[in-house]
Amino acid sequence: MTKRIALATSADHPGLHEHDLPLVDAVRAKGLDPVAVVWTDPSVDWSAYDAVLLRSVWDYHRRYDEFCEWLNVVDKAGVPVFNDSGLVRWNGDKRYLVELRERGVAIVPSQIAAGACLREVVAGLDGQEIVTKPTVGASARHTVRGVAGSAELSLAMDDLPDLVYLVQPFVPEIVTDGEWSLMFVDGEFTHAVVKRPAEGDYRVQVMFGGVATLTDPPAAVLESARETLAAAGPAPLYARVDGVVVNGRFLLMELELIEPYLFLPEFPEATEKLATAVANRL
Incomplete structure (x- = not known):
């Protein structure tokens, strides 16, 4: 049948x-x-x-x-x-980033803060430009950027729901150089894009005007993405590794294993590879 x-x-x-x-x-x-x-x-x-x-x-x-x-x-x-x-x-919870860091993966520096402790954690970063985002979230929902200690950031945080948050330094290379997304099917690299935000923004998602360009990754970036995937365990059916290069080093931002947009229209060959992988697993 x-x-x-x-x-x-x-x-x-x-x-x-x-x-x-x-x-x-x-x-x-x-x-x-x-x-x-x-x-x-x-x-x-x-x-x-x-x-x-x-x-x-x-x-x-x-x-x-x-x-x-x-x-x-x-x-x-x-x-x-x-x-x-x-x-x-x-x-599903971005606290996995801390686990991957413990397994040797270079990540964007991250602290975890429960909603009640968020202001305390942010206060310890006074004067630094930071980003806070829920550990369970997507599409920049409830994400806030600002200078720790500033009235503007404090006001923005007033509207945040009582969730658990990641607190990270803002990485300017996302704006100047873009964010990498590398796609894998059954552990094999298929294609990559560089995502850049719209002028004046820092969010790379298309709903905020971000643009993705199909690009061959440098060898070091690809190797770092492969090491990230290996650290997560047995090869998933599909994966997207998101990160940014800072001072010549690839830093993981997210490892997307649930429902990532895989940029299949940009690289149709990956659609065939994914369908083959599904059939092989059945």
Whole structure:
């Protein structure tokens, strides 16, 4: 029988995001039956599928407890999740960066602060330009940039919800040189882009005017990304390694293993590689 694979998506993109649509045909060409399924739909019988591939679940960070419970439901149904549900849970909270640092990965310097302690941690960085972001979050939601000790930053922090935060120095190279994103399928490098913010901004996401350019990474950047992936454990089905080069050294910003935008339209060959990897794992 043809194996059915649920392409998990959000209610905002019930038919998948348009950039993921080529993956449907590529997976079908491998003899599988791909079906876009909204992960929050309570009527879905997940046991009817042979696997779940996380794609456009871009709302998971806003409903994180519900998302983790959904993973439990899929696990209990005995249905494999790509990436593995245990890896997804680990990757869902950016505190994993501290673990990777302990495993020898160079990261952007980071401190963890519970909401009640955020101002205390920021006070210890007086005069430095910093960025705070939730450890569970995406798309720069609840992210604040400013000079520690300034009235402007203090005012901005007044509006932050009581969450756990990463506190990091602002890295100006993101603006001057851009942020790297390197894509991997089954542990093999496929392609990379450099993301640059719009003029006057520091956020590289497209909704803020950021632009990504397909670019071959320098050997040292690629090697650092490979070392990051190796430190995380067995090769995931797909991964995106985000980082910035500071003083000639690649510093990890995020390792994206849940629902990353993989820049498939920019490099269509990766769509075929991902479909092949899915079929091989089934």
